[in-house]
Amino acid sequence: MERTVDSFVACMDRTDQPSKSQVDFRTSRQGTICISSIEDVRPAAEALRDLARDLGNLRVAACANIASKMAMADADGNALASDVFGWPGSKDQWWKKPLLALSSPLTFACRYESEPFWVNADGIRTRAPNPLLDKIDLSHFHDEVNAASVIVIPVHLPFGQIGVVSFSPIDEGRSDLSREFDAYADVLEYQGRRFINGYSRVTSQRPWIPRNCRLSKREVECLRWAALGKTDVEIAMILNRSCATVRFHIHNAAIKLEAVNRSQTVFKATQLGYLGSVAVAAPGTHATA
Amino acid sequence: MERTVDSFVACMDRTDQPSKSQVDFRTSRQGTICISSIEDVRPAAEALRDLARDLGNLRVAACANIASKMAMADADGNALASDVFGWPGSKDQWWKKPLLALSSPLTFACRYESEPFWVNADGIRTRAPNPLLDKIDLSHFHDEVNAASVIVIPVHLPFGQIGVVSFSPIDEGRSDLSREFDAYADVLEYQGRRFINGYSRVTSQRPWIPRNCRLSKREVECLRWAALGKTDVEIAMILNRSCATVRFHIHNAAIKLEAVNRSQTVFKATQLGYLGSVAVAAPGTHATA
DNA sequence: AAAAAACCTAGCGCTAGTCACAGGTTTTGG
DNA sequence: CCAAAACCTGTGACTAGCGCTAGGTTTTTT
Incomplete structure (x- = not known):
């Protein structure tokens, strides 16, 4: 001591x-x-x-x-x-x-x-x-x-x-x-x-009441890359998945966060600290499969 | 006292x-x-x-x-x-x-x-x-x-x-x-x-060095609505401007924040507190002209 | 073992990103 | 006070990217 x-x-x-x-x-x-x-x-x-x-x-x-x-x-x-x-x-x-x-x-x-x-x-x-x-x-x-x-x-x-x-x-x-x-x-x-x-x-009135925002691992993963400006084609390559899969996860995240499009999804996820200070996650993420 | x-x-x-x-x-x-x-x-x-x-x-x-x-x-x-x-x-x-x-x-x-x-x-x-x-x-x-x-x-x-x-x-x-x-x-x-x-x-390494992120009033205004999930057509109606003008402002904001698309622009603007806790700005914003 | 999540994939219609262009308005600075 | 520089407004069209639905597979929970 x-x-x-x-x-x-x-x-x-x-x-x-x-x-x-x-x-x-x-x-x-x-x-x-x-x-x-x-x-x-x-x-x-x-x-x-x-x-x-x-x-x-x-x-x-x-x-x-x-x-x-x-x-x-x-x-x-x-x-x-x-x-x-x-x-x-x-x-x-x-x-x-x-x-x-x-x-x-x-x-x-x-x-x-x-x-x-x-x-x-x-x-x-x-x-x-x-x-x-x-x-x-x-x-x-x-x-x-x-x-x-x-x-x-x-x-x-x-x-x-x-x-x-x-x-x-x-x-x-x-x-x-x-x-x-x-x-x-x-x-x-x-x-x-x-x-x-x-x-x-x-x-400040906080009108937004998220019902169930337990985002899954993939959903957050996709959102991170989306927030960094990657298109879903790029995210698909990075995560070694199909383009449609990436869209699906982001769409699911949007439903959970009650967002209507990708920008609002990123916005709400950022507000709640899901994407906080993403300094480009560790490399080698494409080796998850 | x-x-x-x-x-x-x-x-x-x-x-x-x-x-x-x-x-x-x-x-x-x-x-x-x-x-x-x-x-x-x-x-x-x-x-x-x-x-x-x-x-x-x-x-x-x-x-x-x-x-x-x-x-x-x-x-x-x-x-x-x-x-x-x-x-x-x-x-x-x-x-x-x-x-x-x-x-x-x-x-x-x-x-x-x-x-x-x-x-x-x-x-x-x-x-x-x-x-x-x-x-x-x-x-x-x-x-x-x-x-x-x-x-x-x-x-x-x-x-x-x-x-x-x-x-x-x-x-x-x-x-x-x-x-x-x-x-x-x-x-x-x-x-x-x-x-x-x-x-x-x-x-934490903070790799992002924003050069000039003095966003203008309109840019922030458009970004607020974009973060709320509005399309640029909707934003144009809300602000009583043309659709292309809205795109222009958001595009300019993206350049200043060094973002490549709308999602990243919203993300960075949120991180920097430009959109903080948007509880739908005061009504009557369409009366600015 | 059954149920519920989460995960993955495909294809179609629509939105957003971008370009080139032209001109008006407000701020800034000499 | 004038000029320069931002900033703001607008048009039109093309293409890449996104939103959405439907359905099958794997993993986790009960």
Whole structure:
């Protein structure tokens, strides 16, 4: 067990601030944000705002679904960005611009990263190296983010939904958040995640109720290749089966997932994690027969 | 601000055990699992095992990708389930059976839930109600899970990958984990998540490097409907555009995502969260012109 | 041993992918 | 302010690929 502990100590990057972070974590638990109905959204957002302000004079921005242009709102339909988090209403209300969600480097990075990170114009700082983030363009960082630096919490949810909570300094000068990130990333992640989780739960209607989606081995196998863009002729060659067989399996999968065509079948299977991160399954699959 | 605090207190479900959980969280931070290379997997797994044992005499089971039949292993290729977590090698090694991952109710539930929950033969207990989990069949619970009860931590990752860490009592009699869940769910979630995060980072090769995937508004709009199974004729009617225009947009999206056909385009767009949780976008979209 | 799944195959009609073309609208940048 | 560059809209036709039904074989479950 000693060996184990040692290796962890070597990994730790915050041992220099033990007492502070402990207190934060305690605070976080007592103020745990719990959203059980739409009425809880407002107080939960206010608590998140207060937490961010008290911890590091930070301002909150949140998006429950980066694929949606819908701004987050409370039970009365008031936008959280302006009414709670205190973003100036003048500056042409960035959170209403649908283009931003599609082009912001922050949104972009959230697609590829699962852990908290912080960003300024000089680069993206993750806990562990992520080469996928290296090629993100930060040249218009300040214009797109409305801050000189920001701590970002990506929140990956079921059904392929991605949310994000970000924290940027209220006084716009600060471009270094390394200290705040080291000290508060964990608590901000915890609270931000629960906030987005709860908000999604009470707002998004999930109309799709799959009856029996126990896909068989072959069905998933065929769907994997289909998701990679292979035609059924190609899949048939890969799996050493007939073309009709491949179609049959995919068709069966479509019935189980209540999908009407191949695209929707792939979509639903992806949402449910059946095809997750297919890095081209092991070679030699054509030797199964 | 008083109102805020009050509403949270009403939501809190663990105020009866304040001191205990605080200690746990402190412990968790000092023993933070950090996997920066494949060699760290083994000690990280051992630490997770020790944490589970010390907290509640629990045994760990983990899966980094419920879509893959690959068992988690350390740098030398040893299966973590048998070599570290201590699952008996005799009982025909459940973690090697690919069918289980497709049919286990635990795996199933992870597709629909983002927060920790615990299960026994009587039902699934989530923090907040989740109607999607109600219809899951638990009649063969003990056979499929190899335990009378279990705490489950779903881990939703980028690219549509879903992982899971579960904790079940070492002595197989216990079927009630409500106390352990209330006290340790947060720390188990934190540690389990970081473990799966780190493992995925050092093991899974992500060969796909999207060059320019700034999809335009129309492209995403068309892809949404395509993912819902609409044909391009239907999409054209919905958006009040010509059929060829719809094809044009989807084709452009395919080029940006480096996809070769519609299915792969939908797949990649889903992985990147462009279509996340499409609950049929707001009506009236045909009035944009 | 019976039953139920899962698996494999064939052929027909329809959809989607692609090409070449022409022009309007919004954003971006000098 | 103008120009360039994206982005958006539209036409028409051909071919490869997909959706679907029907029926037989193998494997798993009861």
